[in-house]
Amino acid sequence: MPENSDYRLIWDEAINQIKEEISEQEFLAWFNLNFLEANENSFIVEVPSSFYKDQIERRFRTYIEAKIEELIGKKITITLEVKPRAPEKNNQKGEIGTNNEIPPVQAGRVSNERAASSGNSPEKAKKSPLYPLRAEYVFDTYVIGENNNFAVNVAKAIASNPGTNYNPFLIYGGVGLGKTHLMQAIGNYIYENSNNKVICVTGESFTNEFIASIKDTERVKAAFKNKYRHVDVLLIDDIHFFQGKRGIQEELFYTFEALSGAKKQMVFTCDRPPSELKDFNERLQSRVKSGINIDLQPPNYETRCAILKKKSEIINIYLSDEVISFISQNISTNVRDLEVTLPKLKGYIEVSGKPITVEIARELLKDEFVSLKPSNISIEIIQKVVAERYHLSQNDLKGKKKNQSVVFPRQLAMYIMREITEYTTTEIGQAFGGRDHTTTMHSCSKIEEKLKVEPSLESIIQGLIREIKDSSIKS
Numbered sequence: 001m002p003e004n005s006d007y008r009l010i011w012d013e014a015i016n017q018i019k020e021e022i023s024e025q026e027f028l029a030w031f032n033l034n035f036l037e038a039n040e041n042s043f044i045v046e047v048p049s050s051f052y053k054d055q056i057e058r059r060f061r062t063y064i065e066a067k068i069e070e071l072i073g074k075k076i077t078i079t080l081e082v083k084p085r086a087p088e089k090n091n092q093k094g095e096i097g098t099n100n101e102i103p104p105v106q107a108g109r110v111s112n113e114r115a116a117s118s119g120n121s122p123e124k125a126k127k128s129p130l131y132p133l134r135a136e137y138v139f140d141t142y143v144i145g146e147n148n149n150f151a152v153n154v155a156k157a158i159a160s161n162p163g164t165n166y167n168p169f170l171i172y173g174g175v176g177l178g179k180t181h182l183m184q185a186i187g188n189y190i191y192e193n194s195n196n197k198v199i200c201v202t203g204e205s206f207t208n209e210f211i212a213s214i215k216d217t218e219r220v221k222a223a224f225k226n227k228y229r230h231v232d233v234l235l236i237d238d239i240h241f242f243q244g245k246r247g248i249q250e251e252l253f254y255t256f257e258a259l260s261g262a263k264k265q266m267v268f269t270c271d272r273p274p275s276e277l278k279d280f281n282e283r284l285q286s287r288v289k290s291g292i293n294i295d296l297q298p299p300n301y302e303t304r305c306a307i308l309k310k311k312s313e314i315i316n317i318y319l320s321d322e323v324i325s326f327i328s329q330n331i332s333t334n335v336r337d338l339e340v341t342l343p344k345l346k347g348y349i350e351v352s353g354k355p356i357t358v359e360i361a362r363e364l365l366k367d368e369f370v371s372l373k374p375s376n377i378s379i380e381i382i383q384k385v386v387a388e389r390y391h392l393s394q395n396d397l398k399g400k401k402k403n404q405s406v407v408f409p410r411q412l413a414m415y416i417m418r419e420i421t422e423y424t425t426t427e428i429g430q431a432f433g434g435r436d437h438t439t440t441m442h443s444c445s446k447i448e449e450k451l452k453v454e455p456s457l458e459s460i461i462q463g464l465i466r467e468i469k470d471s472s473i474k475s
């Protein structure tokens with residue numbers, strides 16, 4: 001059995017590592033701990049007041065326990081003993097020497113910092129004391145829309161009562177739709193509101209850690225297993241990363257069994273429905289989908305507007321409703337594509353000192369708009385939406401009628417196809433009753449001329465495009 005001095009070394013090493021991982025301010029404020037003694041199950045540590053005791057219990061205990069577990073490959077508990085210390089003279093700034101003194105980082109400061117969620121400081125993310133949870137990924141900053149309503153309700157239910165219902169929770173869907181944010185919101189909430197031990201890891205880090213551990217000693221191997229099999233909440237992001245990696249799949253399977261047997265909460269994200277995972281252990285696949293599986297869809301126009309509004313407030317810039325509407329009409333792919341526009345807009349406002357108008361937004365974001373032309377929009381959908389808007393049948397639109405009430409919508413439909421799809425003028429002409437490409441070009445230039453003298457046409461076009469994109473997403 002190791003000596004007390006060995007345990008002291010382990011303790012020192014754990015504290016050194018923690019010092020590297022959290023901010024200096026937090027470290028100075030809270031890590032005023034004296035190692036007293038230890039045995040293989042427990043470390044006894046002295047703290048200067050019951051205030052410290054409460055705060056460390058709440059904020060750092062599981063973190064320190066996990067650190068030691070990583071080092072010795074065994075779960076231990078930490079016992080905090082209050083021993084008031086005599087006030088020190090010439091106390092250095094930032095150190096805490098007296099017993100019931102509130103430390104310089106006030107109670108709740110750390111959590112406020114996390115919950116403030118302004119997301120405008122990447123540094124905040126690094127300060128997360130326990131695991132790579134990003135401070136800004138909380139429920140407060142997650143905009144609810146028809147695309148994610150159900151998923152958010154489930155996530156909140158899990159956050160309030162982890163490990164009871166909905167276990168495991170699988171969130172799947174395409175890139176940039178908010179899977180990681182929602183999963184981490186669960187983790188952040190549990191971290192803030194309970195003493196549950198939460199681990200959040202990407203599929204990639206989990207794999208790398210596993211590979212490193214199997215090359216190492218038995219102790220390190222055991223430490224890896226222990227780490228993941230003794231948590232209250234395990235969040236694994238991007239489990240599609242495990243496709244084709246049989247060893248890690250097996251490890252995850254056993255981790256799953258251990259956690260589900262102990263009624264511990266698991267949340268996974270994946271870029272596709274679980275049934276579409278390739279080269280994936282069948283037993284693991286069936287476990288992963290055995291709880292509740294919810295897909296996130298792209299947000300509709302209203303939700304995109306709400307997201308832009310919220311994100312612009314977070315980074316402290318003002319965008320008019322018109323500008324928000326304009327950008328939301330033009331970017332319908334996913335939330336990430338929507339929010340990457342914001343630094344450009346912010347940069348412009350800061351440099352020029354002027355507000356963003358629709359014209360400026362169009363100029364600043366034209367590359368984004370072009371590169372995001374959705375390729376999944378069909379000619380039929382455009383014809384359908386335009387025909388409906390002008391109370392025509394699709395056959396009228398494609399047919400030979402030459403009266404203005406049909407010609408204008410027909411030209412408009414062709415113009416929109418050129419604008420938002422990759423179809424050639426020939427393909428477009430063909431889709432309108434076998435016309436040739438010159439008709440398409442003629443139609444487009446007619447609309448362009450009209451736009452010059454009738455600016456209100458622009459908003460009609462944008463409205464139609466929005467409807468077309470929304471219909472394409474739903475279909």
Ligand code: ADP
Pocket residue numbers: 141142143144148173174175176177178179180181182307335336339
């Ligand atoms: P995914 O994991 O599905 O690829 P992320 O969770 O990384 O997507 O989301 C991409 C970006 O979009 C993040 O910055 C996230 O905060 C933001 N985001 C996604 N959905 C929402 C939403 N409903 N409300 C606010 N922000 C969102």
Ligand code: MG
Pocket residue numbers: 179180181237
């Ligand atoms: Mg993600």
